[in-house]
Amino acid sequence: MGSKCRSRTTESVSRPVIRSPRLELRITEAEDIARLVAQISDFEVAKTLARVPCPYREADAEAFRSAASAAMALGLDLPLTIALDGELIGGIGLTDIRGGCDFGYWLGRDYWGKGYASEAGRAFLDHAFENYDTAIIRSGVFIGNDASLRVQEKLGFEVVGRRMVHCLARGRVIEHIDTMLTRERFTSLTS
Numbered sequence: 001m002g003s004k005c006r007s008r009t010t011e012s013v014s015r016p017v018i019r020s021p022r023l024e025l026r027i028t029e030a031e032d033i034a035r036l037v038a039q040i041s042d043f044e045v046a047k048t049l050a051r052v053p054c055p056y057r058e059a060d061a062e063a064f065r066s067a068a069s070a071a072m073a074l075g076l077d078l079p080l081t082i083a084l085d086g087e088l089i090g091g092i093g094l095t096d097i098r099g100g101c102d103f104g105y106w107l108g109r110d111y112w113g114k115g116y117a118s119e120a121g122r123a124f125l126d127h128a129f130e131n132y133d134t135a136i137i138r139s140g141v142f143i144g145n146d147a148s149l150r151v152q153e154k155l156g157f158e159v160v161g162r163r164m165v166h167c168l169a170r171g172r173v174i175e176h177i178d179t180m181l182t183r184e185r186f187t188s189l190t191s
Contacts, residue, residue, distance in 0.1 A: 016080070016131075020123040023116060025080040025092060027072075028065050032081055035088040036061045039108030046169035048145050049106055050176075054169035071095075078128070082107065082120045089116065092124050094137070101132065103139040103181075105151075117151045125155060125186055135183050142167060143175040156189045157181045 018025040028036065037058055040046060046054035053060060064079075071077035079093035082105070090107035103125070107117055128137065139157055141148045142165070157179035165176040 016078070016127060018080070018123050018127045020119045022084060023120050023123070024083045024086075025120060025124055025127075026083060028068060028079070028081045028088070028091070030065075032088040033058060033061045033065070036064075036081075036091075039088065039090065040106065042109050043169065044109050045106055047167065048142060048148060049104070049169065050142075050165055050167055052169055068093075080124070082116065084111070084116070090120070092120050094124075094128055094132070101128070101134045101137040103128075103137045112147065117148070118154050121151060121155045122190070125181070126190065129183050129186055137181045138178065139181070140165075140176050140178040143177060149177060149179075152179050152181075155181065156185045158185070 015027060016025070037056055037060075040049075040052060040061075041054060041056035043054050046052045046056060068077065068079040072079065077093060077095045079091065079095075081088050082090035082092050089111045090105065092105040093103070095102045095104075103121075105117060105121060105124075125137065128134070139152055141152065143162075158181070159177055160180045161178040163176055163178060164173045166172070167174045
């Protein structure tokens with residue numbers, strides 16, 4: 001196993017639907033666009049993400065959906081919607097654009113503090129380690145995003161460093177805490 005995220009099988013990852021007790025992780029559909037825009041255009045949400053503009057407009061959502069679909073078709077990324085009772089409440093994904101696996105997620109503000117991020121993360125990471133040939137998944141948070149760092153710690157991620165990362169919504173470079181999760185650690189915590 002290497003550090004790159006290569007799909008073990010295109011069949012199991014091409015249009016995944018991942019279920020957890022309360023949530024469904026699925027492809028972003030056209031009918032999700034209005035909720036996507038409403039949830040992620042909240043500055044309190046956008047400021048926690050590196051590549052999301054604020055305000056976030058319908059054109060941004062359509063461009064994301066188109067790019068996500070193309071990246072999934074090529075096996076490059078696995079971007080999914082987090083849905084509760086069929087309604088988009090956030091997003092979760094895995095990218096390998098730099099030759100390794102990067103994990104990210106977000107929730108609309110009304111859904112914070114209810115355990116959804118941990119639940120979605122656990123289900124998603126289980127799927128990722130089962131379907132991708134990788135030993136390591138990277139993630140991280142901007143400094144001050146203590147709740148998200150706690151989610152990552154619950155999932156088994158460990159802090160491995162700090163660096164400066166540009167935040168599009170804030171329009172500046174922010175200190176970022178880098179985290180990492182190994183397949184072995186995740187397996188030991190979930191078995």
